[in-house]
Amino acid sequence: MADQIVLPSPADFHVHVRQGAMCELVTPHVALGGIRTAYVMPNLVPPLTKTENVLAYKAELERIAPSVEWLMTLYLHPEVTPDEIRKAAKAGVKGVKSYPRGVTTNSSSGIEDYGLYYPVFKAMEEEGMVLNLHGEVPSDDEKNISILNAEKHFLEHLRKIAAAFPNLRIVLEHATTAEAVECVASLPANVACTFTAHHLWLTIDAVAPQPHHFCKPIAKEPRDRAALQNAIKSGNPKFFLGSDSAPHPSASKTPSISDSGELHSCAAGCYTSPFLVPLVATLLEGFGAIDKLAGFVSDHGRAFYKVPAKEGSSVTLRRPAVPNQVPVRLGEGALEVVPFWAGKELAWEIVNN
Template sequence: MSDTITIPSPADFHVHVRQGAMCELVTPHVAQGGIRTAYVMPNLVPPITSTSRALEYKAELEKIDPKTQWLMTLYLHPDVTPDEIRKAAKAGIKGVKSYPRGVTTNSNSGIEDYSVYYPVFEAMEEEGLVLNLHGEVPSDPAKNISILNAEKHFLTHLTKLADDFPKLRIVLEHATTAEAISTVSSLPSNVACTITAHHLWLTIDTVAPQPHHFCKPLAKEPKDRQALQDAIKSGNPKFFLGSDSAPHPTSSKAPGLTDDGEPSPCAAGVYTSPFLVPLVATLLESFGALDKLEGFISAHGRKFYGEPAKESDSLTLKREKTKVPGLIRGQGGVEVVPFWAGKELEWAISQS
């Protein structure tokens, strides 16, 4: 097998670059990790619910890193009307992200009922915007719904939306279950699915003892991880990379106390941007899918989103062991612990 791999214009179709000091730290890491096109999530505080704010945010990112192609999204919210969708389409906004209320970071403004947004989805269908779905439902003890099965319970919503809007491009984000893979595979070509790097390695056993592995949706059983790996090995173009790289300061991951003296909750998120493409290559090689790397991190997602690769943006990997740092520091005391801290990658980005 060759010791180098060249990939045309790697793309990450789900990334968080935050705001403030954290944004200053992590935004350059997207390109550092080998990504040329990044699809940016809108769950800021407050969430991005207008075209004007999305364009302001894009300008902020371009100021930090003008070489990366930043694709912007809106946060599904009552402020996002059909008229706003048409305005967004004219401005080059690419999609709308749906967060069920309270299921993950900054989702308190999320939705509870999809039916009220059908006029918005109709406008998106007409204008060609993509609907990105965080595929979980809120926990409900009375119905035995928890973070362990929240994704499975969401799949009926996915199927109904796909049936009701056959021309709307829909992406089920960061799948973690065999049931999600099976459902997406069974639906028409307007439905696709992102898979993260970390869910190709994590299971519930590796999450339980380690707060830096805690994310939403939660990693599940080995059989579910196998289903994600098999989806990539199949070469099915419905499945492509969306890293859900989600940095949190170490203080939000480490145990502490709230102002009321209660233990603080652990923030949900795993951070992979600074070494994303070498990590994906390392993981795919580990389960015999290195030959599917180009499709997974470039061709499949780009075709679904209609964002062709640029020859000038190709990336070459070389076989070289590199160690993931234990801590990444920025200005103002910002610190982030990356995924796989202290572990070795089998691939590195060639600088030649």
């Protein structure tokens, strides 16, 4: 078993780095975790619906962490018109992220009818931009739709969009089900899919008692986790890393009661950026896929997004001489964040970060 692995410029094709003080804290963690290229989500408050706002955000990230290549996205919204798409493409914005209304953090401006955005998708197809889909539908008691099956119900939308726009690159984000894996594998090469690190380890049984494991989409059954792991083991280039690393203050991850007696719900998200590449290596080794690590964390995603690795940006992993333990907390006070796998040991560490 190898004691050292050289990876060609790891890339995370789905990351949240927030805004304000939290952004200052967590943005440097992306490079710390071994990532050289990061694809940034636009669900800020307010959401990033204008090219100039996206570019301003990118400049802020480059100020905080200049060693990372930041790839930027727009938030699908009525303000994102075909003309805005062309403007964004010329400015180097790589994609557009679609959030169904109300399904996750800062998604109250999300969409309900994908058909309304077909002119936008056509412009994206023509400009070579990527459509990133949060693959859930809103819960609906009348239709028996909940967070447990919301992803399965979304797949019909994915199939329709892929059929209507055969030259539009589409990514189903943070898939969690066997059905999603099967669907993406069955569609043409313009459709790909990201997996998070935490969904390669979690099942619903691990989420139920632990608010720090709660995320959207929620982790599913063991057979679903196995489907994600097997997709990586297959080496299929459609599947690659998108961490959905999402920092929340510790206080927001624990249900609490306000002074007015209102019960606040637990925020959705797992935070993995500061140790992402060693964590992924540890997980893949655990289910017999360490030989697929370079493809999963670099090659497949870069090929799909057409973002080549820069020379001299490789990352070397080695087995630590002493246990490499995930910190139990990062930041302090109102900015304290409890990371995923807090207190657990990683089988790998970064040598040359």
